Amino acid sequence: MILRLNQSSGIPLYLQLMEQVKHAVETGALRSGDQLPTIRKLAEDLVMNPNTVARAYRELEHEGIIELRHGSGAFISESLAGVTKVTRKVQAVMQSAVERLVAAGLTGDEIRRLLENELAVLRDAKRLQGAEHE
Amino acid sequence: MILRLNQSSGIPLYLQLMEQVKHAVETGALRSGDQLPTIRKLAEDLVMNPNTVARAYRELEHEGIIELRHGSGAFISESLAGVTKVTRKVQAVMQSAVERLVAAGLTGDEIRRLLENELAVLRDAKRLQGAEHE
Amino acid sequence: MILRLNQSSGIPLYLQLMEQVKHAVETGALRSGDQLPTIRKLAEDLVMNPNTVARAYRELEHEGIIELRHGSGAFISESLAGVTKVTRKVQAVMQSAVERLVAAGLTGDEIRRLLENELAVLRDAKRLQGAEHE
Amino acid sequence: MILRLNQSSGIPLYLQLMEQVKHAVETGALRSGDQLPTIRKLAEDLVMNPNTVARAYRELEHEGIIELRHGSGAFISESLAGVTKVTRKVQAVMQSAVERLVAAGLTGDEIRRLLENELAVLRDAKRLQGAEHE
DNA sequence: GTGGTCTAGACCACC
DNA sequence: GTGGTCTAGACCACG
Known part of the structure; x- marks a missing residue:
């Protein structure tokens, strides 16, 4: 690790x-x-x-x-009930998106704000479940 | 706004x-x-x-x-030199990725960690430019 | 002017x-x-x-x-009693000092702080008279 | 200090x-x-x-x-890249100038205006570099 | 015990 | 009317 x-x-x-x-x-x-x-x-x-x-x-x-x-x-822990398995396929989705955004000239902070905005939109639409840090 | x-x-x-x-x-x-x-x-x-x-x-x-x-x-400000223009096309990239990740069952926090991990990888590879909050 | x-x-x-x-x-x-x-x-x-x-x-x-x-x-005003006459000779003193300081690499702000420090030292020594903006 | x-x-x-x-x-x-x-x-x-x-x-x-x-x-901070070193020699330049100006009867405010005028002249001549508070 | 945030409210300075 | 400073004090977060 x-x-x-x-x-x-x-x-x-x-x-x-x-x-x-x-x-x-x-x-x-x-x-x-x-x-x-x-x-x-x-x-x-x-x-x-x-x-x-x-x-x-x-x-x-x-x-x-x-x-x-x-x-x-x-x-x-032996019991990791609530933990989602992040597969390589899932990682690839984010990797691909980030690479395209970086190629478009965005900085890390700008990408974070984009993500937060999307999450906020989904949250407002009540489509997103689970513990959120914000 | x-x-x-x-x-x-x-x-x-x-x-x-x-x-x-x-x-x-x-x-x-x-x-x-x-x-x-x-x-x-x-x-x-x-x-x-x-x-x-x-x-x-x-x-x-x-x-x-x-x-x-x-x-x-x-x-x-009149002069916004360092500000990247986030086009609708760019927003669509993030929107699409987030939708697929949410559909795969990930929570917002898990998605944030995925993003941070990708950004850290790029940062280590020195491919990412610009001000970072971390 | x-x-x-x-x-x-x-x-x-x-x-x-x-x-x-x-x-x-x-x-x-x-x-x-x-x-x-x-x-x-x-x-x-x-x-x-x-x-x-x-x-x-x-x-x-x-x-x-x-x-x-x-x-x-x-x-x-016709009566400018309290106004000190700043002669060319006096101006030359400041001009020469500033030129040497700029040549030494100091910025305007640094030169201002140097001046304020000198004025403060004199003020503490009660040698400086007259209205002060600070 | x-x-x-x-x-x-x-x-x-x-x-x-x-x-x-x-x-x-x-x-x-x-x-x-x-x-x-x-x-x-x-x-x-x-x-x-x-x-x-x-x-x-x-x-x-x-x-x-x-x-x-x-x-x-x-x-x-450990890295003080932009900070100019103000040596005693440099301080002496300002000290000497201020002493002569005070001896000539100028007040602190008059000396400040003299300095600002000199800095403005240099700024206009584009000889002065670095961050300025004005 | 350190710095960080937030509130509440007074008063000042500028345009 | 605008923003700017300062105070007072509560409460939190960090190491």
């Missing part, structure tokens, strides 16, 4: 960590039973405060994505 | 406002020279504090999107 | 106008009895609101720099 | 604060990595509202002068 953290993004580090673990689970890069790095090791590797890694792990546990087993570490 | 604000999203209201104004400018809903609502009026319409609207306007001015004329109001 | 106005400077237009008239008087470009342009004409020439020109003239009159004679126009 | 604020100057407090921090950075009184006082402490020391200090810090961050690290404090 590749972890890309951006210190100066303004997005909380613990949230960046959570999002990347979730995405890895969704794509199958991380599977039920897989062990995650220890808090201490991850904090060291990513040069961040162990409290921050701990918070990410704690909230991932709260969401049922991982299990914290005292004394032995953090593991991807 | 449609303004959709989400009080419970956790995203600062002034940022939501900024993003929506930027998107309106990118799609051409707002054009150079157009006058924006006054701070007080917008605050009243959106049921928020005038200081919060003022902060959004002030930061949009810093970014060169709008111009604040003391005593006369807020206007879209 | 050359008038240089900067619409986007953030400095009030009426103040810019006042400063330039004062400087012209100090250097002798404008002398006692000289007639200033009418409010209407100046507003037209500089593409600004006549109220703004009127305010500048009103405050210059308040400071005793000019006299407003109803029906005939604005004139530089 | 010496901070001189003038409550009655008409110049916004947050701007005065920004200018002084910038000058301290330019002269080397503050260096990359140095921690600034916390918002609350500075507000207390200067007898002003924490929000006002926060605004100064926020705008200095926008300009890339400082870095705000959530939960740990404010620090001078």
Whole structure:
């Protein structure tokens, strides 16, 4: 699993960590039973405060994505009922769209705004289900 | 111009406002020279504090999107050099992708993570240009 | 007299106008009895609101720099007791300093901060007399 | 670092604060990595509202002068690319000029106008580079 | 304990 | 009437 953290993004580090673990689970890069790095090791590797890694792990546990087993570490949960499987086919849809938008000259921020706008339209039309961060 | 604000999203209201104004400018809903609502009026319409609207306007001015004329109001800048034109064709690309992803059962958050992942891949490949919020 | 106005400077237009008239008087470009342009004409020439020109003239009159004679126009005052004569020699001192600073790579803002710092030091030492804008 | 604020100057407090921090950075009184006082402490020391200090810090961050690290404090940026080094030699140029002008009887305001005039002349001659506040 | 956001309301400055 | 500043204080988010 590749972890890309951006210190100066303004997005909380613990949230960046959570999002990347979730995405890895969704794509199958991380599977039920897989062990995650220890808090201490991850904090060291990513040069961040162990409290921050701990918070990410704690909230991932709260969401049922991982299990914290005292004394032995953090593991991807066995039951991942609510997790959608993001297939390669599905990834290809986004990849293709992004490539066309970048080719059209759009920046990442502009693409994000486009996406948010589409999601907002669907939300207004009540066609979109599930937990939303906004 | 449609303004959709989400009080419970956790995203600062002034940022939501900024993003929506930027998107309106990118799609051409707002054009150079157009006058924006006054701070007080917008605050009243959106049921928020005038200081919060003022902060959004002030930061949009810093970014060169709008111009604040003391005593006369807020206007879209005449020179919008860095603004990409988001055409209907470009919007259709995103709309189509989102519709397929929603049909595949993905939630908004999952779609956002997919997008972030694609952008991160391109960023690593140094193919993506322009200001990024992360 | 050359008038240089900067619409986007953030400095009030009426103040810019006042400063330039004062400087012209100090250097002798404008002398006692000289007639200033009418409010209407100046507003037209500089593409600004006549109220703004009127305010500048009103405050210059308040400071005793000019006299407003109803029906005939604005004139530089006959008695300019408090006005320091800025000789060419004095101007040369500043010119030489600025040229050396610009040659050293400083921007206008940096030079202004240098000046403010020097003035503050003198002010603290109580060696500087006279009205200060700060 | 010496901070001189003038409550009655008409110049916004947050701007005065920004200018002084910038000058301290330019002269080397503050260096990359140095921690600034916390918002609350500075507000207390200067007898002003924490929000006002926060605004100064926020705008200095926008300009890339400082870095705000959530939960740990404010620090001078590591990369200060655009900052000119104001050496003692350069300071001496301004000091000497100001002393001669004060000796000639000029007030601070008159000296400021002299400077602005010189800068305007150079600007017109397109010899002056860099960000200008006007 | 750090910075960040938001509200409420007063008062000022500009056009 | 417009935007701009400042204060006061509550509450949240981060490390």
